[in-house]
Every structure is written in C-alpha cells, then in structure tokens.
Amino acid sequence: MISMDYNYDFIKACHGKPVSRTPVWLMRQAGRYLPQYRKIREKVAFLELCKTPELAAEVTLQPVDVLGVDAAILFSDILVPIESMGQRLHYSPAPVLEPPVRSAADVDALRVLQPEQDVPFVLDTIRLLRRELEGRVPLIGFGGAPFTLACYMVEGAGSRHFLALKRLMYQAPEVYARLMEKITDTSIVYLRAQAEAGAQALQIFDSWGGILSPADYQRHVLPYSRRLLTSLGDLGIPLIHFVKGAGAMLDLVSMAGGQVIGLDWSIGLNRARMILGENVAVQGNLDPAVLLGRQDVIEREVRRILDENAGRPGHIFNLGHGILPQVPPENAAFLVDCVHRLS
Amino acid sequence: MISMDYNYDFIKACHGKPVSRTPVWLMRQAGRYLPQYRKIREKVAFLELCKTPELAAEVTLQPVDVLGVDAAILFSDILVPIESMGQRLHYSPAPVLEPPVRSAADVDALRVLQPEQDVPFVLDTIRLLRRELEGRVPLIGFGGAPFTLACYMVEGAGSRHFLALKRLMYQAPEVYARLMEKITDTSIVYLRAQAEAGAQALQIFDSWGGILSPADYQRHVLPYSRRLLTSLGDLGIPLIHFVKGAGAMLDLVSMAGGQVIGLDWSIGLNRARMILGENVAVQGNLDPAVLLGRQDVIEREVRRILDENAGRPGHIFNLGHGILPQVPPENAAFLVDCVHRLS
Numbered sequence: 001m002i003s004m005d006y007n008y009d010f011i012k013a014c015h016g017k018p019v020s021r022t023p024v025w026l027m028r029q030a031g032r033y034l035p036q037y038r039k040i041r042e043k044v045a046f047l048e049l050c051k052t053p054e055l056a057a058e059v060t061l062q063p064v065d066v067l068g069v070d071a072a073i074l075f076s077d078i079l080v081p082i083e084s085m086g087q088r089l090h091y092s093p094a095p096v097l098e099p100p101v102r103s104a105a106d107v108d109a110l111r112v113l114q115p116e117q118d119v120p121f122v123l124d125t126i127r128l129l130r131r132e133l134e135g136r137v138p139l140i141g142f143g144g145a146p147f148t149l150a151c152y153m154v155e156g157a158g159s160r161h162f163l164a165l166k167r168l169m170y171q172a173p174e175v176y177a178r179l180m181e182k183i184t185d186t187s188i189v190y191l192r193a194q195a196e197a198g199a200q201a202l203q204i205f206d207s208w209g210g211i212l213s214p215a216d217y218q219r220h221v222l223p224y225s226r227r228l229l230t231s232l233g234d235l236g237i238p239l240i241h242f243v244k245g246a247g248a249m250l251d252l253v254s255m256a257g258g259q260v261i262g263l264d265w266s267i268g269l270n271r272a273r274m275i276l277g278e279n280v281a282v283q284g285n286l287d288p289a290v291l292l293g294r295q296d297v298i299e300r301e302v303r304r305i306l307d308e309n310a311g312r313p314g315h316i317f318n319l320g321h322g323i324l325p326q327v328p329p330e331n332a333a334f335l336v337d338c339v340h341r342l343s
Numbered sequence: 344m345i346s347m348d349y350n351y352d353f354i355k356a357c358h359g360k361p362v363s364r365t366p367v368w369l370m371r372q373a374g375r376y377l378p379q380y381r382k383i384r385e386k387v388a389f390l391e392l393c394k395t396p397e398l399a400a401e402v403t404l405q406p407v408d409v410l411g412v413d414a415a416i417l418f419s420d421i422l423v424p425i426e427s428m429g430q431r432l433h434y435s436p437a438p439v440l441e442p443p444v445r446s447a448a449d450v451d452a453l454r455v456l457q458p459e460q461d462v463p464f465v466l467d468t469i470r471l472l473r474r475e476l477e478g479r480v481p482l483i484g485f486g487g488a489p490f491t492l493a494c495y496m497v498e499g500a501g502s503r504h505f506l507a508l509k510r511l512m513y514q515a516p517e518v519y520a521r522l523m524e525k526i527t528d529t530s531i532v533y534l535r536a537q538a539e540a541g542a543q544a545l546q547i548f549d550s551w552g553g554i555l556s557p558a559d560y561q562r563h564v565l566p567y568s569r570r571l572l573t574s575l576g577d578l579g580i581p582l583i584h585f586v587k588g589a590g591a592m593l594d595l596v597s598m599a600g601g602q603v604i605g606l607d608w609s610i611g612l613n614r615a616r617m618i619l620g621e622n623v624a625v626q627g628n629l630d631p632a633v634l635l636g637r638q639d640v641i642e643r644e645v646r647r648i649l650d651e652n653a654g655r656p657g658h659i660f661n662l663g664h665g666i667l668p669q670v671p672p673e674n675a676a677f678l679v680d681c682v683h684r685l686s
Contacts, residue, residue: 161632163669166632166633166635167636213611213628213663214611245609271591
C-alpha cells in the first residue's frame, strides 16, 4: 500500500520527491466557509457530526470535490480523544472540557484512550473514506500535540494566554509532566490506530506550542512531541508536525521530529527552509486572511511563496492556519487553481 | 540635559554603554496588579485617569516606589491621540472606537493631532513627572506604531485576528496606505511633543505588527514605522521599537529603526542579538506568565536571560509583554531584585 501511495503528488512531496505540480490542501478545508458544509450542520451538531461516520466522511469529501485539493483530511476535532480520557466535552459553541485538570489527583483520574472501544467512529470514518477516495487523493489523519491538548485540558476551554496551563507549569512542574506523559501515551495509541485504519499521513497540530519561549518549549514540550513522533516512526507514513507561532524556534520543532514541518506565515518560506535544511519538507505558508482579499492579491501571494520555495522539492502549499469562515468559496478554489497553474 | 541623562543605567543601556547593573522596568508596570493602582481606579475611570495629570503622575510613580524599577513610563494609552483624530473613544471595559474607519471618506474625515491643543493633559503629566522624578529615574514616553493604531481604528475595537484591517489591506491597499500616512503624521507630532515636554526616551509599541507575514510587514508596515522613527531621530533621545510577535523578522523590525529593539519571549535573547548585531540594544524578554510561578522558577528564568545576554552591553531587562493583572506584587518586586542582584 505504501508504494501505491507514491502515485500521489502530496505523498511524494512529503518525502521530498519530485512532483508534477505543487500539491495543495487547506487546513480546516471541510468547514463553515462551504455552503455544502453549513447545510449539513443545520441538521446536526458539531460533535455529533464528528461521531457519525457517513456524515463525517461526506464533509471530508466536500473540499476534494469543490476545490480540487490534493489531499483529504479526516473531519474530526483534536479534542475528541480527550472525552475518552475522562473529561466531559461539549460545544457552546466553543469547546468546554469539564472539570479542568489542575491537580495531581485530576491527572491520576484520567485514563489512556483505547481507540477501537472509545472512538470507533473515527476509525470507521477513515475506513469509509479510504474506500471512497481510492485512486483520487490520499487521506490525512491527525491529532493534537500533547502540549496543545494539555492547554485545553487544564484551561477547560479555549483561551488567549492559557494562564492556568502556565501557572501549573511554573508552580507544579511535576504535575504538569505527569499530565503530559499521560496525554502522550493516549496520542500514540490514537494516531497509531488512525494509521492502522488507513490514514496515509498523520498531522500533529501543536496550535499553542508557540505561546512558550524557546527555553520552555525545549523543557516542557519538545520531549513529549519527540516521544510521540518517534513512536509513530515505524508506521512508514509521512508525519507532519505543525507548531503555530514557532517561526523563531523552527530548529527545536524539527528536533522533535516530522518528515514535514508545517509553517504559519510568521516566517518567510525561504528562511524557514534554510533553517530546516534539505532533508525536511515544508507545508505552508499563506496568511489565511489573504483569501479575504482581491484575486490579484491572492495570485501575487501564491506566486511569492512559490518563488520563495524556488522549485525545491518537498513543498506542500497550505494556509498558515485554518481557513476562515468568512472566505468566499470561489477564492479558495481560485487559490488551489493558482497553485496548480503557477507551479 | 541629554548629558545629565547619562547618569542613568537605563539611558546608558539604551546607548549600549556600560552599566553598574542591568536596568529593568516592566511594560504596564503601573497597572491593575498593584493594589495602590486599583485603589485610585476605584474612584476614577481609566480614560479620566489618563486625562488627569496629578493622578496619572501618581500612578506612574507607584512602581518606581514599590518595585524599584530603573525607569518610569508615562501612564497613558496608545489610543488617546486617536480620539483627537476624530473617532469617539470609550472603554466598556475594552476600548471601542466609533465609527470604525473603513472607506476613503472615513480616512479623509480624520484630522492630524495638534498636541498642545488636543492632549495638553499628556504633556502636563510629563512636565509634572519630570519635576517629581528628577534625580531618581528617567521618564519614558510612548505611542502606538502606525500599524497598531490602524488595527484599532479600522476594527473599531480590539480583535484577535484584525480581519477588518486585513480585508482593507488586501482589498483596498490605496485606502489603507492613505490611512497609514495620516496616522504616521499624527504619531510624529505626538511623540515629538512628548519629548519636548520632557520625555527622556520614547517607546513605539507595535503590538500587532506580528500578525503579518514578513512580506506584508515589509510592504505595509515598515515604510511607515521607518518614517516615524527617522522623523524622531533629531530629538537625540533613545527610541525603543517593540513589535510583538516579530521574532522571525527582527531584521525587518531593525531596518525600520530604533536604538533599542523590544523582544517578546518567542525568540531567545542570544539568537535575537546575533540577528540584530552589535549596534542595537535590546529590551526584554521574559514571558509575563513566569511571574505567576514559584520564585525559584522566576529566579531561574532571570538567570537564563542574563546568561543568554552574556554580559553584552545594551540590555534592558523587561517582560516580553505587559505585566498580567493576576501577578502577585511581591513576585514583581522579586523579579526586579533578581535582575539587580544577578547582573
């Protein structure tokens, strides 16, 4: 199966191999900017959508059909496995996790995920998608990095500065470390199960890793992300490691692992590739807000990023963060077309 | 007067000269974490406090007395001069500017600030403070960078992604440019007036410059910040240029100007100094959340940052962003003491 995957430009680019044209997909490409997605969401709540394989598969396929992207990504949420660890998860509409994890006892009460038993719907969605996608585009599975999951679990919700997490880290580093070990254990079995169900690449989202200084990243994040990525190495599929806001510490992100390093837009692609070296592929790095602009601006920015890459192998075009709900779908389709036309 | 200012470690450090010990002050050091400040705020609203020289001077002095910092910074708000440009400003409690600037006509309706007429209370506060501070510590004046002011003016409020600003930039770049020229004109006269009233250094806060890619920063921010900083060059006082979130494009920030470059905590101090070179001083770069932690962690982080600086001249210790309201005042005092004791 792995050798067959090499027919895909996306997989080739992950391995730094030559491609027919630069592959492109968009983070959160199955989402609210698409009327087809909103139509389904009128009938079903977000978490129910994640847990209903037929519907989750349907919205996963929408951007493949509508935009012509070069990869599909499982429709789910990074918080889904946390529910099975013992926190209650609901959306109102932002995610809330109850009760927040704050003490050693809270950490001890958490259990490690058993994927086939706890999240069969995720694995069923992947199996369904592989049948429907076969021969079209590869399927990416994903999970949150341990640190980003810890941010939500300790805070109990999204947050701007995640001060409860930092307070734990700076006041009770041993409790923080125990929590991170447990999340890492869960992330390993969760992502491994996705690959065994058929995911052809895995992306680790560290949406909040960039809120720390490089010194704290190295001390409090890198060891756990490295254990996760190392544990998944024998799967033989590309691992994409994306840390938002880490433009000034990409060397540390890369030390943690990943064949592909995701880039937000805080650093130029050329500079990022110089830091990362030849043996690492990159994915990014357009500011998602550019898709709110005029099409000549979108085309100029696509051209600039492709020029910065200068034809080096191992570039997957993507946004530097999830697509915004306000984006006109025709601009998203125009972006995909630009990447294909200009590369 | 300029030569007398050289007695201050803070001013010496700005110029890259040797100091007796590393000077330290804290962004937003006059603020809600101090019970003395909260007591005054019980009686007077935020904007009224900014506009009452005796009270503004009193809260400016509080951290000098309580913490022993090496500089005072004018108590005010970056949005104060905008009110005089024609937008209504109120706090509820977050700032709101009405009506938001969205069109060419909106830009044309704005006028350029006349400091003595429009913001006499700012200049009076500075004059009052200079008398009260003489011989103790120098006084820093400040203003928002044109881009950060534009973010608030276009959005009409604070925002996480400032999409209205980006939409304007990507859809009507000529209107955006005209707005930026007008704000730059205002910033020049505003900051010049502060210096003439007695400010002994000026800090330019570009709190939102880091939301742009380096390419967009270079196109849409750098020319205006450079014009502002260049226009203030003949004042002969240190100019501190702080762009939050710009760790991966410090070379561009430095190209825009400033004897001192402010650093958040997204980049290590040593790396930042290597990028900036010997002729630029730096100010930073502790994560403000560390002050929520144990004192042994605070001391460890102070030591790490001082070690990263490795005794190079031209380092002013500071937080990488404003002090958090949740910080225990004794931790802030402990930080100042650590910097003085360990340097």
